[in-house]
Amino acid sequence: MFSRNKKDQFGELLQDMTVNLQEAAAYFSSFSPEKLEDITVFSETINNYESKGDKMVYQMIVALNDTFITPIEREDMLELTNRIDDVLDAMEKAALSFEICHLSKFNDVITKMATEISGATQEIASAVDCMFTKNLKVINTHSKKIKRHESKCDDLYREALLALFQEEEDPIRLIRYKTVYENLEEIANFCEDVSKTLNSIVMKNA
Template identity: 25%
Template sequence: MFSSLFKRDDTFYTLLEASAAEARNCAILLKDVMTHMGADTSSQLDAIHQSRRKHKRLTQEVTERLCKTFITPLDREDIEHLSSALHKIPKTVEKIAERLALCPVQYANDIVSRQINLLDLGTVEVVNMVGALRKKAGMEHIQDMQDRLQHIEGDGDKMLMDLLRQLYNGKADPIEVLILKDLYELLERAIDRCRDAGNVVFQVVLKYS
């Protein structure tokens, strides 16, 4: 029993990597929801719900292992912080998918698709950054990924302001404004969640460099 308490548990890397991969999977599934708008999206939504439940189990396992493990490969608070940041990505994506399923197909414009693509790119960087922790990647490599993630988030912010400017010009139907504003802001929030997870990884690597 005591030997297991004091043994360094690298399982945390595996759990965090699986968590990042599941967040990426949700982003991929969201693109599928967008493709099927105007038709029956129940199977696509169910796939996202299942992915989200799997992600919740991973988050719970991280918490449980932290309670049982004495020596961890990273500081306990860093593991908790990163696990929490990753948890918020699929949680937000699930909300977006539910909104898309309700959204009239005529509002599913190219701009929404572009935001979803930015989210997809953001999750790619998150997966790579979390994977770099186990590999003890150098600061320069982490910085490059972080810069790309910040650029994606910046593009998302600019896109959101352009979209809101179009909605607020007084020419859009009020119902369209309500629907798209909610959708745009959720998508921008999901991209921000990716940036937040990347920030945690960057800070962890900076601490140990």
């Protein structure tokens, strides 16, 4: 595993990826649009975070291809990189769906789910940071917290769909909100996938 006393390019890249992810999620959860034009700015900003993340993924692939010995198995490093990238890709997809569905306001469900997602990305960043200190038990603790955030999103998603189909009479609005809720829940699921990958790496390197 990584050591803080001997940082390498892989550790630095992984940290940069998680910081970028955390910043994107924080922006996502704190954004409060007031008009439709704000959603366009929101979507473009999330797209910028995603593009920045793609560049880091490319840098990681190049580094893995150019290095004979890596701190952990290159397959695991690539898997973790891709799972982190999946979260950002899903975030970009969700942001775009707000624009496509013409949602100029975030309701309580969207705000709460975005907050849980932001919390999950904070735990992802902390877990990856712990890889530098070889603190395996703490990584497992962060993974459990990621799962709790994902479970909370699942609960919010189910409750929101139930209320939507019971109360919404406009089929277009129903489709729009259903699409947005599904995309948010997908982000949370990808956060859990990161957690599973982290747990797998810990088991291999314990």
